[in-house]
Amino acid sequence: MIQSGKRFCSTLEIFDAKHHSRGTEPMTAFNLSRQPAQVLAAGSRHQTGTLISETFGAGRRVLLVADPVMAELGHLGELREVIEKAGHDVVTFSDLASDPKEAFVDAAVELGRAENCDCVVGLGGGSALDTAKVVAVLLPSGDGAANYRLAVKPLPWRTVPLVTLPTTAGTGSETTGTSIISQPDGVKNWFWGPPLIPDMAIMDPELTVGLPPFWTFYTGMDALVHAIESRTNRYRYAPNNAVAERAISHGISSLEEAVKDGSSITARSGMMAAAAHGGTAIGNTGCAVAHNIGHAMGSLAGVPHGRAVSIALVQTMEWAAQGAPDGYDAVAHIMGGEGAGHVHDNLHALAERCGYGLSLDADEREKLDEEALARAMVEPANIDMLTATARDAEDGDVEILAAMALR
Template identity: 35%
Template sequence: MPFSISFVPEIRFGENLHETIGSAAKAFGAHTAAIVIDGFLAQSGLAGRIVAQMQAEGIEARVFSDFAGEPKIAHVRHATEVVTGAEVVIGIGGGSALDIAKIAACCAASGEDAMHYALAANPLPKNPLKKIMVPTTAGTGSETSATNIFAGPEGKKLWIWGAETKADLVLLDPVLTATLPANLTAWCGMDAFIHAFEAATNRNAHAGGKFYAHEALRLLTGALETAVKEPDNMAARGKVLLGSCYAGIAIDNCGTAVAHNISHAMAGLAPVHHGLATALGFEATLAWLVEADTADLHAAAKACGLVDAAELPAFVSGLMDRCGIVRALPKAFAAIDAQMLATEMKAPENQPMRRSTIRDISDADIARFAASIMSLPKAA
């Protein structure tokens, strides 16, 4: 079966690699750099230390950290202003920071507004700024993907997709993930696990993508629980971070499926952490999914150390238990019912993830999955 694997950026892995960001920027020949970094990381002193590294290399560095939560067009535009004139862009943080940095590296190169590229309205510039991506959460895989999400002027979720947005260099430093609280470690880790699982088992799965996805499943299965329970265990943190990166490569080539249909639909209704929403959607659909009984499902189960796919639902629920994931929705979902979720799951922008799922999803299936999700307690 034919397949293609988009280019994979240079990946460096190791403890305290964040101390080499300045020299990495220097190796790109940069004299000016822009750092897009999560606000709380900037306040922790990390931004200042990286600016100092840059100065030691003779690089003038500016910082943009004025954002929080899901990226909005205003964040992207502000980041683009800061990035314009720099030769290299460094994204440090969770998926939001990385997405903003990747988009800004394109917009700053062309002078165009992000809306010019949203939903593939126009081709991306061929020569974006050089990009170094340094994830501090282990989940989104944005460091190795070509997909970038932000909310448009009317609050609607938009995407910019293209190889031009991909990183040139990825630095994976498990030390940067050590301060991630246990619940975020678990939610992000499950997001990565589900990226790998869905990429390896959906209708677009292929040998090239499965190669990365199965390794991600092996790494995450082996280390996620330990990373949650022993936050300073750098070996476990490292495996989860590398697994998340490989899972990002897998979705970059093969995409996701029903669990992401549900989590994107939930995000359209009320604020909820993407990893938590995806984990809840995955658990609500997995027993139904594995009835498809495909070779890909069995291969994914084997990568998790299981004998066959029938063991997956219990295994995943057990993993979520052991990682302390509370099955509950944020309070904001109190005003939302199953019908509203079902409608959102059928919205046009969520159909690609419905169609890519290995089983056909009927409207009755959607009603059932939505009811299952909305029957969860609404917690704080």
């Protein structure tokens, strides 16, 4: 049996469960993570400055960390003006790229310290939010990001207010205590701990309206995979199951419309709710084999994250479901059927209606081979997601799973 030295899961403190879940549960002892204050409403970005004043005090010096595309779309300038009108000074940092590296974090920390910033706001997709979260933790000390890879030492407690504004609906980074930051050589590392949980998430669906259909679909699938893996992995438990199920319900009912009519605020709002709930769910339980394989695919071949994890989920579902039939029954019930087979078929049908596929294309397969993928799956950055899967991986199973993913 493949084992890991520690479970990838944040420490939990408070939670208010309002929904009931189905199925038997494998454990009764659990912790619940602190959650950020959450605002989900069209136009809510215009309240950012006021919310900072009301929550953290007037006259802040804000370090605004944003994706470069936010400047091109006008969102960066708009948000800066909103924050400044509320009486705060703003310093912007947008020297970012997808799969952000430790150097970006360190540069932002250096800028924030030079400008005496005492509040951090993240604007963008998962890369920008992941960066902003680590920056906020390290800003007071100026310590380098490399010192905290894979929690080799605990993150210092964050003393700087942290606000997130997501512009995609998938990663859930706006609510989680995790970030993914790459080493100089491109190897992705997890950073995790309660200090990374934002104080406030402002979720404005208008910020996602311009997201192209391809990214709308695959980031939306990322949100669904988060929720499905949280609901079915070995650390699932009743209160958190309710959150995961709510995320699945939002995603299944909203994703197709969001892809086909990107201007639908109703659909975009539903997907932002799915992403936030999905992020909350995995913050409490971690992910499972689909993310184990998906992260490996991303590192080896640059397969976009949401696409990689959704492909890995459906390709390995038959194997994984044997460890959590009750969990997959609960997911299938939300989708109007029974068992893992229904979940598998329902996700494929959803993808087909949206015009996308859940299998690797020829170019992606050419960049991957079973042996390299299997090795990447058991690397320190990925192994905890494999061991969180409800079914134990016995000798030879990693190679079998790698082959399944590449079918």
